[in-house]
Amino acid sequence: MNRHRDGGRQDAQDRKIGDRVSGTVLAPGKVVKGNPQETLMANSPPRVNASHPSGTLLLVCGGYPPRRTDLKQRWVLRSLCHGWQRIWGGLGQKLGQKLGQKPGRSPWAYGLVGLGLSLSLGLGLNLGPQAAPVLAQGTGGAPPQHYSDLTFPPLPAITLPDYDRITLDNGLVIYLVEDHELPLVQGSALVRVGDRWEPADKVGLGGLTGQLLRGGGTQHHSFGEINQFLEDRAASIETSIGTTAGRASFSALREDLDSVLDLFVEILREPAFAADRLALAKNRTAGSIARRNDDPGGIAQREFGKLLYGSDSPYGATLEYDDLAAITRDDVVAFYETYVHPDGILLGIVGDFDGVSLRQKLETLLGDWPAAGLDLPPLPAVDTTPGGGLFTVDQPQLTQSYVQLGQLGGQLDSPDYPALSVLNEVLNGFGGRLYNEVRSRQGLAYSVYSYWSPNYDFPGTFVAGGQTRTEATLPFLRTVTQEIxxxxxxxxxxxxxxxxxxxxxxxFVFGFQSPGQTLSRLMTYDYYGYPSDFVFQYQRGVEAVTLEDVQRSAQTYLQPDHWITLVVGNVAAIAADLAQWGSATAIDITIPDPPQ
Incomplete structure (x- = not known):
């Protein structure tokens, strides 16, 4: 999807079953394909013994916090570190005074002496049987392990935290997860709304409404008063409306939960949509329209979405000045009143609270909000007729081409989604076929990718592409296609x-690192009508994928003969090469002038 407007497309993150991290995740007993030295460095033990308190302090004070420490542990360690340095820094200054400070030398120089004493003491305390292998590495003793001999313990099993699911009489659904590790409480709400339901002549209305829920003040507090209230408490409240869902969230210290929750509910139930704040939001959005052609990568993403879904589809529409000018405050109020009702909201709260008392408070705050018998319009239709063709956007100032190839994809509930996820990894990342051939062997691109990216309730996309130097555009196109x-x-x-x-x-482990992440996933499944154990179904599906499944899925779902190809770059310099690929259609990305 490709809707470039304020409010953004936050639902893109929801469709990821396993939250990705940079680099490759190692399996137990496995190693990274690629640079052995990088693998060794990534998995070598630290040069000090982190299991010893002084060693841990040295890691933290030296800027190398232990990887496995959680937020609370880091907080404690950093506090100890600062105390450690102040004590020894003070001793260093005392030593400087005792020995007689030399003219022109800063007292801080003697603080460094103290810090040196601190490090020396730490290293001394750290010496012991466990430190011997580490010291041996740096003193000509036993060599470090070869990367192929490294082994890793199994990753922990994925478990769901205990939670309560409550449905109020007005239909509002509440999830509560108690987590007393830190004195913090976080909440998030999913609202059954989306800018895919905004009127065709009011493109951008959903995004503005989402901004102004929080940014337009309430019936009782102005925007400035809300900001000051939250700033005084180190709290936050944010709202937005994306393509498939509206979102509202809050974060607060445990001691401020009652007051922040009161304001959060007030924002949801009694927004003011102040006219001056709407005017400011429209001006800012106009600025984003003016800048939308500054980034060639953004151009490629936007125009490719329009080619896949159609410029008239809400999944491919582009906000223009005329659309923005047509939106009034009455439009914003009407859009809010149509879709934001308790029977269309899922609210999840996780953190340091008492479940019984919080449930009572939520029933008091939200129980009298009348239901509307929400009747949502049907989802916009998507034309899945195979397309094709070569399209270009001329950017003569560029020395490289931004290339995208692909087609419409599928949904996450497809029985072949696990096999297609495995196919993604065969093609992508360090050790993937595209990386090895296009980047490493032929040197055609630094960035190259291809992903089957499904959505929850409408067709997603399959996109392959990357950036390559201008003269390598045709070889890049051919090689990517050949590998797929x-x-x-x-x-x-x-x-x-x-x-x-x-x-x-x-x-998977990176998507379940905290109860908040798990709660968000459960709410997302509930919102889109997926079973609560969908992630486990998917996990079992991946485990069962065979060689035949991968090839069958590739043959069934990937259709290179019907791919749309988009090249953003210096078209004149590669016109002859592109003629070998096909007949090109030029896309005009000129931004229409705002109405006078």
């Missing part, structure tokens, strides 16, 4: 299958 065609024509190797499955399965 190869997985359609022949089965992948068993080693590729196992590696890709390891990456997918091991990425």
């Amino acid at each position: 065609e190869a997985v359609r024509q022949a089965p992948i190797a068993p080693e590729e299958l196992q590696y890709a499955k390891d990456v997918v399965l091991n990425s």
